Amino acid sequence: MTYRYKAYQLSNIDKNPELQSHVPQAEIEEMKVVAHVLPHKVNNYYNQEIIDWENYQFDPGFRLVYPQRDMLPPALFEIVKEYLETFSDKEERKIFLNSIRLKLNPHPAGQKTHNVPIMDGLELHSLQHKYAETLLIFPYHAHTCAAYCQMCFRWPLFVDDEAMKFTVGKKINIQMEVALEYIRRHPEITNALITGGDPMVMAPKLLRQYIRPLFEANIPHLQAIRIGSKQLSYQPYTFTQGKKAQQILQLFQEVTDAGIHLSFMAHFSHKRELETESVQEAIKNILSTGANMRTQSPVLRFVNDKWQEWAGMWKKQTTMGMIPYYFFVVRDTGAQDYFAVSLERAWNIFRDAYSRVSGLARTVRGPSMSCIPGKVEITGISKIFGVKLFNLRFLQGRNPEWVGHPFYAKYDPKAIWMDDLQPVIGNKFFFEEEMPIFDKAIGSEMIPLELMPTKNEPVPQIPVQMLQG
Numbered sequence: 001m002t003y004r005y006k007a008y009q010l011s012n013i014d015k016n017p018e019l020q021s022h023v024p025q026a027e028i029e030e031m032k033v034v035a036h037v038l039p040h041k042v043n044n045y046y047n048q049e050i051i052d053w054e055n056y057q058f059d060p061g062f063r064l065v066y067p068q069r070d071m072l073p074p075a076l077f078e079i080v081k082e083y084l085e086t087f088s089d090k091e092e093r094k095i096f097l098n099s100i101r102l103k104l105n106p107h108p109a110g111q112k113t114h115n116v117p118i119m120d121g122l123e124l125h126s127l128q129h130k131y132a133e134t135l136l137i138f139p140y141h142a143h144t145c146a147a148y149c150q151m152c153f154r155w156p157l158f159v160d161d162e163a164m165k166f167t168v169g170k171k172i173n174i175q176m177e178v179a180l181e182y183i184r185r186h187p188e189i190t191n192a193l194i195t196g197g198d199p200m201v202m203a204p205k206l207l208r209q210y211i212r213p214l215f216e217a218n219i220p221h222l223q224a225i226r227i228g229s230k231q232l233s234y235q236p237y238t239f240t241q242g243k244k245a246q247q248i249l250q251l252f253q254e255v256t257d258a259g260i261h262l263s264f265m266a267h268f269s270h271k272r273e274l275e276t277e278s279v280q281e282a283i284k285n286i287l288s289t290g291a292n293m294r295t296q297s298p299v300l301r302f303v304n305d306k307w308q309e310w311a312g313m314w315k316k317q318t319t320m321g322m323i324p325y326y327f328f329v330v331r332d333t334g335a336q337d338y339f340a341v342s343l344e345r346a347w348n349i350f351r352d353a354y355s356r357v358s359g360l361a362r363t364v365r366g367p368s369m370s371c372i373p374g375k376v377e378i379t380g381i382s383k384i385f386g387v388k389l390f391n392l393r394f395l396q397g398r399n400p401e402w403v404g405h406p407f408y409a410k411y412d413p414k415a416i417w418m419d420d421l422q423p424v425i426g427n428k429f430f431f432e433e434e435m436p437i438f439d440k441a442i443g444s445e446m447i448p449l450e451l452m453p454t455k456n457e458p459v460p461q462i463p464v465q466m467l468q469g
């Protein structure tokens with residue numbers, strides 16, 4: 001039987017059969033209020049094969065993809081609800097809802113302000129260059145996912161407001177020419193990460209147009225292509241069914257045959273996502289192309305905030321041939337307060353799980369916070385002369401020199417993010433002194449000085465018509 005993908009969003013939420021038959025209408029009405037602010041999308045695979053609807057209130061999959069009233073602060077929920085009950089004009093609603101979204105830190109970790117590189121004086125909005133060796137490429141055609149995680153840190157890509165998106169045009173050849181030229185000029189870039197949204201929602205012939213130029217360009221320093229995706233959790237049939245699956249696997253095979261390392265960065269949130277027949281077949285198929293698979297997810301309250309869940313995932317992933325990679329702290333955006341666990345709790349969950357898996361699964365790093373200066377890992381909680389401290393280090397830094405050096409923060413049992421932490425001595429962490437130097441995408445420093453914009457000078461954009469189809 002061919003599986004046909006069917007998505008349910010706010011616009012057709014009343015036609016979502018599983019939701020309608022298991023969840024009281026009053027609860028669905030609350031979901032609708034939240035879904036006007038935080039994008040909502042789920043699909044028939046996740047509904048039918050992942051969520052246990054008989055216990056939906058406690059089901060990790062349900063909590064991951066369905067909006068809940070508490071995802072908005074109570075006062076904000078009431079404001080949005082009242083507004084929607086009172087005003088129906090589409091354009092006015094759009095302006096209002098975007099103003100609400102702006103209160104929820106839609107672009108964490110400087111995604112739009114600090115990571116967009118500049119080449120020949122132009123901001124390249126389809127790329128991000130935060131760490132020296134890795135360039136992120138955002139395909140225009142991957143500004144969506146097969147379902148939406150409610151804690152998503154790229155959620156502005158999914159809302160009806162161009163200004164919130166990573167603006168790129170439809171012309172793939174121009175986007176890729178720009179990306180290749182940028183990579184050629186930056187010998188420090190060894191990895192291109194195709195990201196989104198989810199690149200695996202693209203039709204194979206579109207995906208090919210983004211990936212093929214990367215391995216055909218024959219740039220000696222470009223050694224690896226990574227694909228960041230949650231498609232194995234949300235729609236594994238992509239890799240198992242029909243001609244499309246064959247075309248994708250063929251493309252992966254071509255990458256590895258070209259001697260380029262292909263790493264599929266798979267996002268799995270809880271064990272059930274690894275258990276269906278289709279996901280197991282899909283993983284085997286991807287591995288058969290010579291691609292590597294690395295796994296990652298944030299730790300989320302209600303979804304995976306138990307060490308048993310993580311130990312189980314890492315064991316299963318290793319058995320299936322994947323490499324556990326990152327245990328993230330949920331980012332400071334959108335529904336962070338709903339999903340966040342304290343940094344202390346995140347560390348305890350990580351440590352308890354890590355200590356119970358074999359060395360094969362101890363490839364995982366974390367708890368890691370992807371914040372503006374870099375990826376900061378909590379390596380422990382110490383007591384020195386009776387004083388509790390968080391032990392930290394950079395796994396990645398805007399300045400590569402920061403990586404690996406231990407540093408410390410005052411213990412705070414309520415802290416959920418880097419911004420909540422205070423240095424032990426003085427009022428600044430060591431890297432904060434240097435942050436003004438690194439407040440642009442890393443490659444931007446390599447443009448001729450005369451082209452570097454000053455702080456007060458707006459940077460010209462690539463003319464939109466150049467990129468539009």
Ligand code: SF4
Pocket residue numbers: 144145147148149151152153154155196197198229230267
């Ligand atoms: S898969 Fe990634 S980009 Fe897509 S909704 Fe989830 S977190 Fe966001």
